Amino acid sequence: MTKADIVAAIYEKVGISKTESSDVVESVFEILKETLEKSEKVKISGFGTFMVKEKNSRKGRNPQTGDGITITARNVLTFKPSQVLKKRMNEGSENSA
Amino acid sequence: MTKSELINRVAERLPYLTRKDAEIIVNTIFDSMVDALVDGDRIEIRGFGSFKVKNRGDREGRNPKTGETVRIPAKRMPFFKIGKELYERINQGTPSAAALQEGGEGL
Numbered sequence: 795m796t797k798a799d800i801v802a803a804i805y806e807k808v809g810i811s812k813t814e815s816s817d818v819v820e821s822v823f824e825i826l827k828e829t830l831e832k833s834e835k836v837k838i839s840g841f842g843t844f845m846v847k848e849k850n851s852r853k854g855r856n857p858q859t860g861d862g863i864t865i866t867a868r869n870v871l872t873f874k875p876s877q878v879l880k881k882r883m884n885e886g887s888e889n890s891a
Numbered sequence: 892m893t894k895s896e897l898i899n900r901v902a903e904r905l906p907y908l909t910r911k912d913a914e915i916i917v918n919t920i921f922d923s924m925v926d927a928l929v930d931g932d933r934i935e936i937r938g939f940g941s942f943k944v945k946n947r948g949d950r951e952g953r954n955p956k957t958g959e960t961v962r963i964p965a966k967r968m969p970f971f972k973i974g975k976e977l978y979e980r981i982n983q984g985t986p987s988a989a990a991l992q993e994g995g996e997g998l
Binding site: 795803871 | 919924937938971978983987
């Protein structure tokens with residue numbers, strides 16, 4: 795699934811043009827990006843939570859050459875799926891309870 | 892930010908939408924993403940990131956209280972990988988931003 799599939803779903807459900815549907819989807823993801831850029835957490839009930847975490851620099855190794863290197867400090871984004879999503883993805887299996 | 896705050900911001904940014912429209916739009920986006928993951932499909936949102944379904948096989952675990960060995964059944968889990976644009980945007984001002992400027996992979 796890509797953005798185009800989401801745009802098509804919006805176009806079918808909401809009475810707006812294809813161009814508007816595409817703009818709307820862009821805007822939603824842009825708002826999400828702006829929010830995460832400010833290190834603000836995003837919690838979408840029924841889907842999951844996106845959170846920016848700060849990582850300190852640490853020593854690592856180039857797996858190909860074995861050379862020791864320093865991995866620079868950086869921010870990473872974590873996604874924690876909601877219980878509802880995990881449950882729906884496992885419906886019908888023995889673990890669905 | 893919660894989903895309802897997201898809906899408010901979408902409605903503010905796009906004045907031609909009613910709040911009701913914005914609500915339907917945001918719900919449709921996440922509902923269709925949930926459906927894709929339930930079907931085991933991969934989702935790719937350029938500039939934001941991608942989601943992939945991974946199957947985790949049966950494994951043995953231990954009840955931490957009793958020390959008893961228990962079988963943890965196989966399950967499907969969604970995994971998110973951040974897109975390049977968003978990675979760069981959350982890393983402005985960090986040392987890793989400089990590495991990206993030098994053409995490093997960064998991910």
